Amino acid sequence: MKRKIIVLGLILSFAGFIFAAAGSQAEDFEIGATIGNFSLPATDGKTYSFNELKGKNGVVVIFLSAQCPVVKAYIERINQVAADYKSRGINFIGVNSNATESLEWVTSDTAENFTFPMLIDKGNVLADKLGATVTPETYYFNSDNVLLYHGAIDNDKSGKNIKTTYLRTAFDSALSGKPIERTKALAFGCSIKRVGEEK
Template sequence: MASTPPVCDFGWPAVDAPLRGTDGKSHSLFDQAGPNGLVIAFICNHCPYVKAVIQRIVRDAADLKKEGIGFVAVNSNDADAYPDDSFDKMKLFAAEHRFTFPYLHDEDQSVARAYGAACTPDFFGFNNDLTLQYRGRLDASRKEAGPPGLRRDLYEAMKQVARTGDGPVEQITSIGCSIKWKETA
């Protein structure tokens, strides 16, 4: 089921958390920040929206690093109900797509809840003060990758953040599969 996150809540402070990465190490979210900011991307392995753009995500993460923007991906889906999102499958997914950034497992879903993540992919772009400046889409792709040459919304917004500290006022929200929440008693 497709889900759309709310619009950007400018100035909202990032929340730090240590999470286990596919490299077997614990990573602090804040340690992933570059001198000009940080993107936290909530993704998963099985979502068709993520699969359609994963190579573009990897490309944009590498290009944003050149702009001084750090990048980290977080999988918060319930792996018991969605085995394709298990930690072992995360390792395979990261290797297959040659991630150059940490892919972290939010097993108890506390990070997704703290951020109000709504879908995969869901992008949170922070400036160097780690206040939210972007909560929009990667580009105009949906369940299929859009044509080459699409405006790179996330990349362009975060380049602006790197230069000015502020994100664009006009943002188009991401769309994707809903976060697969664990059932609570």
């Protein structure tokens, strides 16, 4: 009986890790807000500023994890959308804010899986500033550093039943000079493990 209780507890804990949803849509950083320039170290050993990494038509800050199963399910889609819009002037910046993931682990994962820079948000300062709570979670800024879209990449983590491509739709609207109809979509994935939440 005791063993069953322990196993059940582990299952529930794991389920919570995987299926967390953003508790708020960045209440302290709303659509239309402007982010100031900032600099963070990356997995390649260099330090980059936000302004030097953004494209001529904007940038996506995407919070990621080296261990989240939901992020793993999205890797191919993330890299594809990043490639599709890089030529149109929109760059991607990965950010890892997880206190539970070592630099070595994140560096290895980035080299294996992602095609854009991965910044290390030690102390989850950027995650706190933007209100990011899960991975993957995206923030799309225009070339003036104004937030245009925040939230999920699409509606389906499995990739088998995608009905709405929120991020691509936001890109296409902005690039064509049209208003973005849906500026927020609830992000879902694994909770960002902040300092003090390592256990």
